[in-house]
Amino acid sequence: xxxxxxTRWWGPAxxxxxxxxxxxxxxxxxxxxxxxxxxxxxxxxxxxxKVVAYVPVAMNFDLAQGWYAGVxxxxxxxxxxxxxxxxxxxxNAGAQAVTTLLSEKPAVMIIHNPDVQTYAKLLQRAENEGIxxxxxxxxxxxxxxxxxGANWIEIGERDTDAVVAACxxxxxxxxxxxxxxxxxxxxxxxxxVENVLAKHPEIKVVSSQAADWDAAKxxxxxxxxxxQNPDLCGIVGFWDGMDIGTAAAVKEAGLTGKVFxxxxxxxEQRGACDQVKSGGFDxxxxxxxxxxxxxxxxxxxxxLSSGLKPGxxxxxxxxxxxxxxxxxxxxxxxxxxxxxxxx
Numbered sequence: 001x002x003x004x005x006x007t008r009w010w011g012p013a014x015x016x017x018x019x020x021x022x023x024x025x026x027x028x029x030x031x032x033x034x035x036x037x038x039x040x041x042x043x044x045x046x047x048x049x050k051v052v053a054y055v056p057v058a059m060n061f062d063l064a065q066g067w068y069a070g071v072x073x074x075x076x077x078x079x080x081x082x083x084x085x086x087x088x089x090x091x092n093a094g095a096q097a098v099t100t101l102l103s104e105k106p107a108v109m110i111i112h113n114p115d116v117q118t119y120a121k122l123l124q125r126a127e128n129e130g131i132x133x134x135x136x137x138x139x140x141x142x143x144x145x146x147x148x149g150a151n152w153i154e155i156g157e158r159d160t161d162a163v164v165a166a167c168x169x170x171x172x173x174x175x176x177x178x179x180x181x182x183x184x185x186x187x188x189x190x191x192x193v194e195n196v197l198a199k200h201p202e203i204k205v206v207s208s209q210a211a212d213w214d215a216a217k218x219x220x221x222x223x224x225x226x227x228q229n230p231d232l233c234g235i236v237g238f239w240d241g242m243d244i245g246t247a248a249a250v251k252e253a254g255l256t257g258k259v260f261x262x263x264x265x266x267x268e269q270r271g272a273c274d275q276v277k278s279g280g281f282d283x284x285x286x287x288x289x290x291x292x293x294x295x296x297x298x299x300x301x302x303x304l305s306s307g308l309k310p311g312x313x314x315x316x317x318x319x320x321x322x323x324x325x326x327x328x329x330x331x332x333x334x335x336x337x338x339x340x341x342x343x
Contacts (some may be wrong), residue, residue, distance in 0.1 A: 047078040050080055053106040066268065067296065071110070071300075110134050156191060160195075162282070174206070176236045177237045179239055206228070226259075234262070329337060
């Protein structure tokens with residue numbers, strides 16, 4: 001029976017192989033020649049020699065440095081030149097830098113807006129004059145071709161939810177440490193905070209002040225609030241680079257672990273994971289700068305190769321947030337470092 005079954009299976013197969021041999025057939029994969037992919041040449045040509053101008057609010061902190069490193073890593077191999085115009089926290093200098101770029105006409109401008117109004121008309125003019133504008137993290141009132149960044153209202157809601165939960169059964173007194181009042185990151189985050197507080201009338205906000213992204217100001221504000229309210233149970237901060245000062249004031253008051261500190265930032269190792277591990281922050285919502293840089297570069301590649309007129313399309317890419325807590329702060333890959341990004 002085995003021989004008969006085997007014969008029935010092999011008979012047709014052997015006949016087929018014999019027929020291929022008689023016909024001199026060759027397996028198709030060996031007969032074919034390689035195909036020239038028809039689009040890669042045009043893609044390379046669209047990027048080669050182009051200039052991308054980057055205008056951050058300043059270059060002396062982790063977010064700006066991480067975005068720059070990531071974009072350079074992705075674009076320079078294709079012949080794109082990435083130039084930085086550093087206003088160094090001066091809104092006037094930033095406006096002048098953008099104005100100068102209008103006459104220089106780079107292919108793309110990456111803009112980190114200090115507030116929602118100052119650059120708005122300039123960015124509209126740039127797109128009208130044929131320059132793609134991609135805004136990063138802090139947008140202006142004028143929506144350009146693309147925006148990459150955090151959803152600040154979501155951040156405000158999630159940070160406040162965590163603080164409210166931590167205050168349950170305690171004093172219900174909280175403080176809010178804002179950034180610069182006119183900045184998108186501050187104004188929109190505050191709206192998220194308000195959305196949550198509207199559902200919790202038991203929570204009392206004893207202080208809501210702007211520290212203007214300055215760690216020293218955040219520390220001074222928090223020191224005063226803690227002296228006036230030693231039973232404070234939580235603080236909602238608007239940026240971890242600033243809230244290092246907030247955490248320092250809590251620590252000096254001997255209240256680390258008793259006052260729940262929630263903040264947000266780009267997820268850099270020293271400013272986020274190390275602070276959470278040490279107890280300075282209880283929650284740091286990361287918008288993950290390396291991923292944002294990758295998204296920036298990807299959008300720029302697509303725009304330059306698309307042939308679309310600047311301003312003819314408009315879209316947003318909101319970042320998936322990573323909550324950093326003591327449970328994952330020590331896990332490799334949760335945070336990033338500039339040294340690793342530039343290797």
